[in-house]
Amino acid sequence: MIASSFWLPPDISAHGSQIDIIIKYLHWFMAVLFVAWGSYFLYCLVRFRAGANPKATYRDAKAKPSKMAEVVVIIIEAILLVGFSIPVWAYYRSEPPGNDANPLTVRVVAQQFAWNIHYPGPDGKFGKSKPELVDEAINPIGLVDASEDPNAADDYVSVNIFHAPKDRDILVRLSSKDVIHSFAVPLLRVKQDAVPGMEIPIWFKAEKTNAEAQEMMKRAFALPASPEGEEAETFVKENRLRVTMADYGSVRKGSTLNAEHLKTLSAAGITSVELAPGFPVNIQCAQLCGLGHYRMKGQMKIYEPDEFEEWYASAGEEEVFDEDEFDDE
Amino acid sequence: MSSDHHAHNPGFISKYVFSLDHKVIGVQYTVTSLIFLFFGFSLMMIMRWQLAYPGESIPLVGGWLGKYLVDNNGVLLPEGYNALGAMHGTIMVFLGVVPLAVGGFGNYVMPLQIGAPDMAFPKLNMASYWVYFLGGVTMLAGFFVPGGAANSGWTSYPPLADIANTVGTHPFWNGQTVWLLGMVLLITSSLLGSVNFIVTIMHLRVKGLTMFRLPFFVWAQFVTSFLLLLAFPPLEAAGVLQLMDRAFHTSFFMPEGLVVSGVVQDQFAGGGSPLLWQHLFWFLAHPEVYVLILPAIGIVGEIIANNTRRPLWGYKTLVYSVIFLGFMSFVVWAHHMFLTGMGTAMSTFFQTTTMIISIPSVVILTALLLSLWQGSIRFTVPMLFALSFLPMFAIGGLTGLPLGLSASDIQLHDTYYVIGHFHYVVAPGTIMALLGGIYFWYPKVTGRKMSTFLGHLHFWPSFVFMNTVFFPMFMVGLAGISRRLWDQTEYVQGIDVQGWVRMSSWGAWALGLAQIPFIINFFYSAFAGKKVNENPWKATTLEWAAPSPPPHGNFAEVPVAYRGPYEYSVPDAKEDFHPQHVPDSQLV
Numbered sequence: 001m002i003a004s005s006f007w008l009p010p011d012i013s014a015h016g017s018q019i020d021i022i023i024k025y026l027h028w029f030m031a032v033l034f035v036a037w038g039s040y041f042l043y044c045l046v047r048f049r050a051g052a053n054p055k056a057t058y059r060d061a062k063a064k065p066s067k068m069a070e071v072v073v074i075i076i077e078a079i080l081l082v083g084f085s086i087p088v089w090a091y092y093r094s095e096p097p098g099n100d101a102n103p104l105t106v107r108v109v110a111q112q113f114a115w116n117i118h119y120p121g122p123d124g125k126f127g128k129s130k131p132e133l134v135d136e137a138i139n140p141i142g143l144v145d146a147s148e149d150p151n152a153a154d155d156y157v158s159v160n161i162f163h164a165p166k167d168r169d170i171l172v173r174l175s176s177k178d179v180i181h182s183f184a185v186p187l188l189r190v191k192q193d194a195v196p197g198m199e200i201p202i203w204f205k206a207e208k209t210n211a212e213a214q215e216m217m218k219r220a221f222a223l224p225a226s227p228e229g230e231e232a233e234t235f236v237k238e239n240r241l242r243v244t245m246a247d248y249g250s251v252r253k254g255s256t257l258n259a260e261h262l263k264t265l266s267a268a269g270i271t272s273v274e275l276a277p278g279f280p281v282n283i284q285c286a287q288l289c290g291l292g293h294y295r296m297k298g299q300m301k302i303y304e305p306d307e308f309e310e311w312y313a314s315a316g317e318e319e320v321f322d323e324d325e326f327d328d329e
Numbered sequence: 330m331s332s333d334h335h336a337h338n339p340g341f342i343s344k345y346v347f348s349l350d351h352k353v354i355g356v357q358y359t360v361t362s363l364i365f366l367f368f369g370f371s372l373m374m375i376m377r378w379q380l381a382y383p384g385e386s387i388p389l390v391g392g393w394l395g396k397y398l399v400d401n402n403g404v405l406l407p408e409g410y411n412a413l414g415a416m417h418g419t420i421m422v423f424l425g426v427v428p429l430a431v432g433g434f435g436n437y438v439m440p441l442q443i444g445a446p447d448m449a450f451p452k453l454n455m456a457s458y459w460v461y462f463l464g465g466v467t468m469l470a471g472f473f474v475p476g477g478a479a480n481s482g483w484t485s486y487p488p489l490a491d492i493a494n495t496v497g498t499h500p501f502w503n504g505q506t507v508w509l510l511g512m513v514l515l516i517t518s519s520l521l522g523s524v525n526f527i528v529t530i531m532h533l534r535v536k537g538l539t540m541f542r543l544p545f546f547v548w549a550q551f552v553t554s555f556l557l558l559l560a561f562p563p564l565e566a567a568g569v570l571q572l573m574d575r576a577f578h579t580s581f582f583m584p585e586g587l588v589v590s591g592v593v594q595d596q597f598a599g600g601g602s603p604l605l606w607q608h609l610f611w612f613l614a615h616p617e618v619y620v621l622i623l624p625a626i627g628i629v630g631e632i633i634a635n636n637t638r639r640p641l642w643g644y645k646t647l648v649y650s651v652i653f654l655g656f657m658s659f660v661v662w663a664h665h666m667f668l669t670g671m672g673t674a675m676s677t678f679f680q681t682t683t684m685i686i687s688i689p690s691v692v693i694l695t696a697l698l699l700s701l702w703q704g705s706i707r708f709t710v711p712m713l714f715a716l717s718f719l720p721m722f723a724i725g726g727l728t729g730l731p732l733g734l735s736a737s738d739i740q741l742h743d744t745y746y747v748i749g750h751f752h753y754v755v756a757p758g759t760i761m762a763l764l765g766g767i768y769f770w771y772p773k774v775t776g777r778k779m780s781t782f783l784g785h786l787h788f789w790p791s792f793v794f795m796n797t798v799f800f801p802m803f804m805v806g807l808a809g810i811s812r813r814l815w816d817q818t819e820y821v822q823g824i825d826v827q828g829w830v831r832m833s834s835w836g837a838w839a840l841g842l843a844q845i846p847f848i849i850n851f852f853y854s855a856f857a858g859k860k861v862n863e864n865p866w867k868a869t870t871l872e873w874a875a876p877s878p879p880p881h882g883n884f885a886e887v888p889v890a891y892r893g894p895y896e897y898s899v900p901d902a903k904e905d906f907h908p909q910h911v912p913d914s915q916l917v
């Protein structure tokens with residue numbers, strides 16, 4: 001369900017296809033080389049086994065084809081390097097944002113083991129923050145009071161949920177409060193280390209909303225034969241996924257599949273169910289950062305641009321944090 | 330230089346424990362490092378359980394692992410997972426493969442191959458082993474100190490490593506500090522060893538053995554020693570700096586204003602740079618990759634020449650490639666750091682050097698493959714291992730390309746793809762070659778051959794399971810799963826690739842079982858193996874001129890080298906091999 005091709009997750013970013021192309025070309029190149037070498041290798045093992053060739057030849061074989069092959073390898077590597085990797089990297093690391101006049105700028109402050117997404121609010125200016133003001137419960141990034149810095153008045157900090165519009169450049173100023181983390185969003189083909197003491201800019205543009213990403217990732221699953229027992233338990237546990245088919249009784253579209261659902265479906269004689277991840281676009285930490293490294297997980301919520309504006313306008317007011325919704329992805 | 334200890338008749342302790350004889354030291358290194366290898370591998374077998382069956386109690390050993398590694402139900406803790414991972418990496422690299430490839434094979438075989446009676450500095454040699462031993466014991470001590478072993482990765486990136494294992498533990502007697510002390514000892518040992526190797530190869534070659542008559546293995550050791558000598562000191566310095574940061578709160582690697590778990594880290598003055606450590610670390614650790622691989626390539630070269638019964642293809646090309654590789658390995662280190670915020674100019678430099686270094690690797694592989702052409706291939710057990718090295722090393726090398734190009738590295742960096750890539754180089758590659766080397770030189774060390782039957786029983790399953798373990802990791806990595814995760818099923822992609830993960834784990838346990846025939850063979854053949862003469866493989870290089878096992882001082886009479894190392898199947902000769910030490914007049 002997750003993989004698109006070459007086992008890669010689906011790509012929902014503007015620049016990702018360029019990275020995928022390099023990965024694909026490279027793997028084809030590697031496969032061709034390996035098969036060529038491998039066939040030659042196996043041929044030698046059979047043709048020149050002692051039984052078939054009792055007397056070895058002292059002189060080195062002339063190796064025109066292998067010299068040719070080496071030259072071809074060099075040329076292909078040079079093309080991939082100069083024609084693909086360097087320009088793609090230059091684009092990825094270029095002065096952000098690419099060409100969008102109106103980027104959304106956010107600060108992302110990584111910490112053990114969470115992602116703090118700091119929005120500047122309507123004024124577009126970030127308030128200052130200070131280490132000594134950090135309070136893990138209410139002020140994780142140590143934002144100063146509005147009386148000290150008016151820019152802070154309308155700032156908004158979201159923990160672990162990165163709200164973002166699609167089709168708009170998003171400029172992230174990435175830093176860390178404690179140790180090195182790495183901000184990785186596989187579906188967006190983005191990865192960047194968050195190094196304490198540095199603020200590193202990266203940018204990207206999403207071309208799909210969460211709903212569209214879910215659509216790309218949904219897949220039909222055959223239900224276990226019996227709704228009870230070990231097999232069913234494993235099925236539920238290993239497919240913490242959202243139901244994407246139309247409502248069926250208590251089995252609501254968008255809810256997380258559970259044991260009750262299995263019973264309902266099985267009683268109705270339904271044998272397969274369509275599922276997709278509840279939160280398809282996750283943020284992982286890619287750099288070992290301590291014992292909670294594995295669960296340093298965030299989620300992107302990518303909206304249509306107008307939906308995003310709606311959310312952003314009301315962001316400061318209600319701090320709804322739907323534990324449940326977040327937890328079961 | 331080395332004759333001073335030949336006169337007296339040593340007692341048991343000085344003969345087998347504190348020996349100055351390169352052969353005894355070589356065997357000490359070999360046995361010690363094999364034990365460490367198996368230990369490091371066992372840590373991984375435990376970790377693979379947690380990955381395959383997240384959150385389930387570890388069978389068999391779960392109750393034994395102690396409170397720093399497992400909970401009351403015998404489930405591996407996240408910090409326990411990190412500790413095992415850090416120790417696996419460290420043990421495999423610094424206590425397993427390097428000591429086996431250099432300390433073991435280098436020590437035993439190299440002096441014999443150059444016709445020397447011993448190393449240039451036997452006391453330095455002995456010191457090198459014992460400092461290594463002490464370093465190993467120090468590393469393992471980490472498991473028993475309060476708080477458990479180091480858990481910040483074998484790379485020990487600060488600030489994490491600067492502050493790890495500090496809360497509620499002893500200020501000095503804690504995992505990460507002990508790790509650093511262990512590293513300082515291990516590096517010291519390697520430095521002592523590498524100086525000795527270089528001097529020995531430069532000065533103790535017998536008459537007639539010019540540099541271009543040296544066996545390829547000796548060249549590999551020679552270049553390896555330079556890498557160790559030049560790359561390790563920066564890491565030793567960095568290790569001491571990190572020790573200072575931890576013990577005395579200097580700020581070499583600590584920027585200011587850090588807040589860890591809500592606590593401002595104002596015990597550090599700040600102003601340091603975490604990236605400085607990474608530069609110092611990778612300045613060592615990239616050449617280190619070649620330290621892991623060059624001796625293995627050397628061994629494969631020896632075995633292939635011997636078992637194809639023809640000279641290695643393009644001997645000089647091979648030698649120049651290895652030298653070039655060694656040289657280039659010092660200017661690629663920052664390809665491990667593309668995602669630390671590197672701009673286009675720097676990344677262009679490092680991707681270009683990385684593509685350039687791939688070329689001598691391709692040349693070496695091609696030369697070894699071409700050596701098979703028109704050979705008369707004998708499929709002995711060592712040859713099976715050496716042959717299996719070729720395709721698996723190729724996979725390791727090829728999968729380095731997407732990581733060396735910074736654009737594709739964006740997606741693959743720090744994922745299981747990296748784990749798959751470098752293990753194909755160091756495990757299916759290097760480990761298989763080293764095992765082949767053991768089968769190859771065993772008759773020289775013991776005067777007996779290892780069992781061929783058990784050898785096959787070892788080789789085939791190992792070959793299959795090596796691939797079962799590591800190939801799935803490419804898929805897991807492409808799917809976007811970060812490495813070093815205690816439970817990858819936290820992520821949807823992780824759930825999706827769980828089948829591959831399980832396959833990999835079962836492969837690892839099967840690989841463990843596949844080593845049983847080897848362990849039996851290794852000990853059993855020492856006294857019950859078939860007795861053989863001093864040159865059972867009909868080989869050409871000088872070590873086969875010495876008796877098996879070689880006595881103290883090695884050669885009955887000092888050999889002279891009359892020709893190059895691989896004079897196999899010389900036209901019109903009766904025998905298909907012309908040993909280096911036999912003058913033309915005595916050849917039949």
Ligand code: HEM
Nearest residue numbers: 373414418421422426482483748755756798812813814837
């Ligand atoms: C042959 C059996 C081996 C198996 C089954 C194995 C398996 C693994 C696995 C699964 C990991 C990843 C752990 C994680 O990301 O959480 C790992 C890490 C590592 N292994 Fe091995 N390994 C083996 C041999 C070796 C050898 C021979 C070496 C070195 C010469 C080595 C060096 C390392 C290092 C340095 C790491 C750390 C990578 C990191 O920190 O991300 N391993 N090993």
Ligand SMILES: [Cu+2]
Nearest residue numbers: 181285289296
């Ligand atoms: Cu992290």
Ligand SMILES: [Cu+2]
Nearest residue numbers: 615661662665
């Ligand atoms: Cu490298």
